[in-house]
Amino acid sequence: MGQHSGIGVLDKTVAVLNAAAAGPAGLADLVERTGIPRATAHRLAVALEVHRLLARDRDGRFVPGPRLAELAAAASDPLLERADEVLAWLRDTAGESAQLYRRDGLDRVCVATAERASGLRTTVPLGARLPMTAGSGAQVLCAWEPPATIALLLEQAEFSDRTLAEVRRRGWAQSIGQREAGVASVSAPVFGTGRQVIAAISVSGPVERLGRSPGQRLAPVLAAAAQRLHAGDS
Structure with a gap:
């Protein structure tokens, strides 16, 4: 439970x-x-x-x-109160669009976003509902759920239980064309109290710009951004 x-x-x-x-x-x-x-x-x-x-x-x-x-x-929402500032910093540091997702049932919802000002972008509109079955943000939001919930979400997912175990081990997820062809993304968990994942913070962009292994390069800056959001939530 x-x-x-x-x-x-x-x-x-x-x-x-x-x-x-x-x-x-x-x-x-x-x-x-x-x-x-x-x-x-x-x-x-x-x-x-x-x-x-x-x-x-x-x-x-x-x-x-x-x-x-x-x-x-x-209710007041300390997470969203800090999100615009942190996502803008993440976008400028990573050089790619940044998003913040929360899980809502079988979907994840984009609750904050910071887009690149120019160049090829991977726009995710504020309020967009994306499936919990594909993408690095979905992996992060799924990975720390209770086993019964994970089993339910994995029924339709493009990723496996082994993938989620790796996400928990290293503390971040990446996906290459998993949700949308030509798009890469890297995500990290935002923790609340008791190591509960309350959101996923993400960077996304064209595969041609991020490459096929963007996680190692972007994970540290995502972890820093997630920590800033966690501090704002406490």
Whole structure:
């Protein structure tokens, strides 16, 4: 069930929320993803639905509810408050477009970006939703997830469990034409408290400019940028 606060019912409730955030979930899916007994998972999911923290899709599966967006809109976000400054520094240092992604269920969302002012660019618009199945940003956001979530995401992924193990070992990911032909990218995790990955910071550009092994060259500057974002989040 991931992290434990010591308050059992709270941990189980958060586990159910996370399970629904991983993709539309029937009761059997909630049980499989959380390991919580069926009756308990059902009781918690229905209670969360009453409070609009979960909702149902047209097939009756549990999905994140509208109250989550309302709470998010009311919250300050130290990560985003620092993102523009840090991404601009990363873009200027690396010489390529920079992006910040957060996971949203089976997608990753570009929550901040800094584009090159000129030359050939790999534009990712702010708010763009990209799949969690390809690209270095997806690898980073997937690599530190609980095993059950990783298994779910790997079902359609262009990368393997072995790739994710290597990402965790070295602390960064790279992809060459994995999500889009001719595009290379390198990404690093942004950690929050308890070594939880809260975002992926990325640099992307044409393969002809980044080359086919950009990770070793760009990983140190990405790690520095990620650390600056982590400091802003603490």
